[in-house]
Amino acid sequence: MPTSLIQPEFLVKIDYDKCHKCGRCVQQCGWGVYSFNERPIPDDSKCRACHRCVTYCPAHCISIEKNPLAYRDNDNWSSDARKAIWRQAETGGVLLTSMGNPKPYQRIFDHLVLDACQVTNPSIDPLREPMELRTYLGSKPDSVQVESDSNGGFKLAEGAGMHNNIKLDTPIIFSPMSYGSVSLNVHKSLAMAATRLGTLMNTGEGGLHADLYPYQDNVIVQVASGRFGVSPDYLNRGAAIEIKIGQGAKPGIGGHLPGEKINKEVSSTRMIPQGTDAISPAPHHDIYSIEDLRQLIYALKEASGYKPVGVKIAAVHNVAAIASGIVRAGADYVYLDGFKAGTGATPQVIRDNIGIPIEIAIAVVDQRLRDEGIRNKASIIAAGSIRSSADVAKAIALGADVVAIGSASLMALGCHLCQSCHTGCCSWGITTQKPELTRRIDPEWGAERLVNLVHAWSHEVQEILGALGVNAVESLRGSRERLRAIGLDEQTCKILGVKPAGM
Amino acid sequence: MTQTKYATQPIEGYRHVAPEVRVEGDVTVIDSNAVYYKELNEAIRGAVAGGAKHLRIENVNGQRYIGTGLAGEDVRIEVHGTAGNDLTMLMDGPTVEVFGNAQDGVGNTMNAGRVIVHGDAGDVLGYGMRGGRVYIKGDVGYRVGIHMKAYESLVPIMVIGGNARDFFGEYMAGGMLVLLGMNTQFADQPLVGSFLGSGMHGGTIYIRGTVEAWQCGKEVGIAEATEADMAELTPILADYCEAQGMELADVLKVPFLKLTPFSHRPYGKLYAPM
Structure with a gap:
């Protein structure tokens, strides 16, 4: 019997006339596609189309093609559905995959368009006029108190209630990705970039490696159900503390970092023995209610000298009511993660079928908090497939204060979205702990690329703001009047609080 | 609204x-x-x-x-x-x-230190506890010792003098839980509830007395404590007795069971990577 009924997804084609026989492809591939016998010989079944070999081939003689192998047409039984069944019949296992939901759900961001000023209200040229992207993460007071700055002007009064806010120079922060799921060099790249950009990176649930201590003022430290690496020292180092309840790629389930990824360094940062699975239970077992959440929020505040404490949840059906509870529980920000968010490992069935779009979640949470008069009590961070500066602007117009980027930041570091993070063999050296692979990312190079990306997006957001005729990103927040929908049904428009184009 | x-x-x-x-x-x-x-x-x-x-x-x-x-x-x-x-x-x-x-x-997510309670305690004791000792004189509630973990010299130890309810030592990843069942107000009830050590993948649970297999998670192996085990446990019990004003000899009158996980990787074979 064949070992598998599943045929290779990709074909690796080498033009041997051009091939230098240098063997670089053999060395670059993390999945062992190539063997070498006078010339490189690919095993198509191992290829994940990450393009590492293609990028590094000096002769440009490798191409990766989709296997054109025909399946009998059947809209109901896609080739992916058939392959999934064969794989499960072979293994009896839960299909494990990574990155974000790739299914062809409606992408609401792509059905929203922004406004611009014409004639009656002048647009602003951000190249020559002030354009403020600075924003503050945290709980705002009910009213602002000002006092004289003794220069004829005014300043915020001492104790005006803004002291516990984190200043961000741009409304784009990096999503939580744990050291363990990504390499230390990725963490360093993110931390260095966040420091240079005046924004934040987030440890995820893997502790804070000592190499990141110099950047700790630009780091959110996360507390998740496994409590890995969580100690008083860890809490005191972060700029803010985040309680992770859920993530968009796998709402409602815990995480298992496999023992293979727990090497000495990861073990020391997580403070668990080498080689054991790092199991994060699905819920925090000390949080079964909003009251319990409040208890943990204030425990972390007590332990850290009252640092800002945020709560990250996956966007799910009742997200507005849950977010209201989180804000009432005392959170300084609510982090909403939409159903297209990425992850280092998730059961495919969870990734592809659970949660709601981030666009909807932002709109309903913002509206609910406004209706209840508590919108100022917490910032909203939105994440879950923010793909461009347009998505940033639309998310903010829908009601977010800040967006977080994970997949996009990894793409800046070379990720090609091959959805194989869970294998631990990332050829780009991102989601792996193998030293021969992790050294492929030089943190200095990584930081520069991340800074470039966020700078580019920030400039584009400024351009959008200029076109809208506003001179501060905070003026766009929740300004849904500046959005119009194209091709969205009436009910969705109503939920988003956005009019159809033409109205 | x-x-x-x-x-x-x-x-x-x-x-x-x-x-x-x-x-x-x-x-x-x-x-x-x-x-x-x-x-x-x-x-x-x-x-x-x-x-x-x-x-x-x-x-x-x-x-x-x-x-x-x-x-x-x-x-x-x-x-x-x-x-x-x-x-x-x-x-x-x-x-x-x-x-x-x-x-x-x-002792939630506690790193180091000693906690001695001369009475009963509630639910979720020692969640994610990484080090130090917690000595409770009497009964405890549900979800006690969930996800305790050890790291190098940090080994958390919790001794409960009375009874415990369900989910004792769930997800346990390291350290030691000891349940004595002595100073209890619920002497007519089982020593411990159900789902004992379910999802356990590290550490040790000692029980003074008996538990039935149905009370335990499927990841848990039950054995009688050996002499070597008792040599490890006795100094801890002696310390507990001193802190709680109890007689070590009374504690040692009843034999102990030792519960350990079958695997450090209970879910290693659950997944089929795509």
Whole structure:
């Protein structure tokens, strides 16, 4: 019997006339596609189309093609559905995959368009006029108190209630990705970039490696159900503390970092023995209610000298009511993660079928908090497939204060979205702990690329703001009047609080 | 939707005032009567920062977070009354002795130190605890010792003198849980509830007496404690008995069971990578 009924997804084609026989492809591939016998010989079944070999081939003689192998047409039984069944019949296992939901759900961001000023209200040229992207993460007071700055002007009064806010120079922060799921060099790249950009990176649930201590003022430290690496020292180092309840790629389930990824360094940062699975239970077992959440929020505040404490949840059906509870529980920000968010490992069935779009979640949470008069009590961070500066602007117009980027930041570091993070063999050296692979990312190079990306997006957001005729990103927040929908049904428009184009 | 007023008032009966602090010899005495937890804990932290090594907190009545995040191996805190939730959460060194009962979350994510409760305690004790010792005299509630973990020299140990309810030692990843079933108000009930050690993938649970296999998670192996096991356990029991004023000989009258996980990787074969 064949070992598998599943045929290779990709074909690796080498033009041997051009091939230098240098063997670089053999060395670059993390999945062992190539063997070498006078010339490189690919095993198509191992290829994940990450393009590492293609990028590094000096002769440009490798191409990766989709296997054109025909399946009998059947809209109901896609080739992916058939392959999934064969794989499960072979293994009896839960299909494990990574990155974000790739299914062809409606992408609401792509059905929203922004406004611009014409004639009656002048647009602003951000190249020559002030354009403020600075924003503050945290709980705002009910009213602002000002006092004289003794220069004829005014300043915020001492104790005006803004002291516990984190200043961000741009409304784009990096999503939580744990050291363990990504390499230390990725963490360093993110931390260095966040420091240079005046924004934040987030440890995820893997502790804070000592190499990141110099950047700790630009780091959110996360507390998740496994409590890995969580100690008083860890809490005191972060700029803010985040309680992770859920993530968009796998709402409602815990995480298992496999023992293979727990090497000495990861073990020391997580403070668990080498080689054991790092199991994060699905819920925090000390949080079964909003009251319990409040208890943990204030425990972390007590332990850290009252640092800002945020709560990250996956966007799910009742997200507005849950977010209201989180804000009432005392959170300084609510982090909403939409159903297209990425992850280092998730059961495919969870990734592809659970949660709601981030666009909807932002709109309903913002509206609910406004209706209840508590919108100022917490910032909203939105994440879950923010793909461009347009998505940033639309998310903010829908009601977010800040967006977080994970997949996009990894793409800046070379990720090609091959959805194989869970294998631990990332050829780009991102989601792996193998030293021969992790050294492929030089943190200095990584930081520069991340800074470039966020700078580019920030400039584009400024351009959008200029076109809208506003001179501060905070003026766009929740300004849904500046959005119009194209091709969205009436009910969705109503939920988003956005009019159809033409109205 | 109607406007809802946002309120963050403390529970009625607590006052936002600094507690009365006085020094009696080398003991710093804090009267917590009707003082809100925030002000109480500020006073405790302030006293420790000011060099106090021995604190006595009187009239404690459910104030939360006592000892939370507190560091200092030579600090000793007596709590008189009923300690509130998250006592000694994230604590890193001090000794806290409760002359009364404790509520939920004792030793939550604790790093180091000693907690001695001369009474009963509530649910979710020692969640994610990484080091130190927790000695409870009497009964405990549900979800005790969930996800305790060890790392190098940090090995958390929790000894419960009475009975425990369901989910004792769930997800346990390291350290030691000991259940004696002696000082219980529920002598007619099982020593421990169901789902004992379910999802366990590290550490050891010692039970004085017996449990049935159906009470345990499928990941748990049950064996009689060997001489070597008892050699490991006895010094801990001796320390516990000294702290709780009990006789070691009484504790050792009944044989112990040792529960360990079958695998450090219970879910290694669950997944089919795509």
